[in-house]
Amino acid sequence: MKKMKSVPVNEEIYNYILDRFVPEDKIADEIISRTEKLDIPLIQISPDQGRFLYLLTKIINAEYALEIGTLAGFSGYHIASGLADGGKLTTIEISKKHGDLAAEYFKKAGLENKTEVIISPALDQLEKLVNENRKYDLIFIDADKINYIEYFEYAVKLSHSGTVIIFDNMIKDGRVTGDAGDDEDLRAIQMTNDLLSKDERVESFLLVIGDGFTISRVR
Numbered sequence: 001m002k003k004m005k006s007v008p009v010n011e012e013i014y015n016y017i018l019d020r021f022v023p024e025d026k027i028a029d030e031i032i033s034r035t036e037k038l039d040i041p042l043i044q045i046s047p048d049q050g051r052f053l054y055l056l057t058k059i060i061n062a063e064y065a066l067e068i069g070t071l072a073g074f075s076g077y078h079i080a081s082g083l084a085d086g087g088k089l090t091t092i093e094i095s096k097k098h099g100d101l102a103a104e105y106f107k108k109a110g111l112e113n114k115t116e117v118i119i120s121p122a123l124d125q126l127e128k129l130v131n132e133n134r135k136y137d138l139i140f141i142d143a144d145k146i147n148y149i150e151y152f153e154y155a156v157k158l159s160h161s162g163t164v165i166i167f168d169n170m171i172k173d174g175r176v177t178g179d180a181g182d183d184e185d186l187r188a189i190q191m192t193n194d195l196l197s198k199d200e201r202v203e204s205f206l207l208v209i210g211d212g213f214t215i216s217r218v219r
């Protein structure tokens with residue numbers, strides 16, 4: 001039996017982390033305040049998750065990244081900022097209102113040439129990217145949960161050996177261990193975690209950061 005060894009993160013520790021490791025960022029703050037003003041739901045990743053995505057993008061020296069679920073560009077801004085020179089983030093969003101705001105902020109951040117916002121239902125666009133034989137170094141999935149398993153299948157097709165695939169909301173507000181009942185999103189997340197933990201095409205880990213990132217490396 002493996003015993004729990006992790007130290008639970010309380011608010012004090014969380015603020016300690018933010019104070020030291022998540023630098024002040026005017027663009028990131030502005031994305032959030034505009035999101036709020038425009039009545040777009042505040043469902044972006046947390047600032048520490050943003051910093052983690054930025055660093056991870058750099059650590060793996062990612063050139064091409066794909067995101068499913070742009071919202072107002074908060075996570076995309078962090079990924080695009082970490083990309084290697086000449087790299088590009090392709091981010092797919094179903095809502096024009098969300099995608100347009102993201103594009104505005106990518107431009108404001110000087111990331112216009114490193115980003116491409118595609119307004120489309122993700123599954124349609126993913127099929128096109130597969131047909132174009134595109135491959136990505138990093139794939140971040142943060143859209144409608146019920147399609148997570150399908151998104152994973154597309155992500156594998158759009159990967160090379162070593163591609164990192166990340167899913168958000170994988171502890172679902174701490175409810176991931178509970179009975180899903182009528183909650184289709186929770187059920188989809190549980191099924192996705194179960195799949196990722198066993199699928200031979202990837203090696204995976206569920207990292208407790210924000211609402212939980214399940215990170216996989218394609219073999």
Ligand SMILES: C[S@@+](CC[C@H](N)C(=O)[O-])C[C@H]1O[C@@H](n2cnc3c(N)ncnc32)[C@H](O)[C@@H]1O
Pocket residue numbers: 043044045068069070071072073074075076092093094095098120121122123142143144
């Ligand atoms: C949780 S938000 C993304 C947050 C963003 N990744 C961030 O952290 O800044 C989910 C987004 O996915 C979009 N979305 C939902 N279903 C979608 C679909 N089928 N295809 C593309 N985008 C979708 C929503 O409109 C919403 O903007």
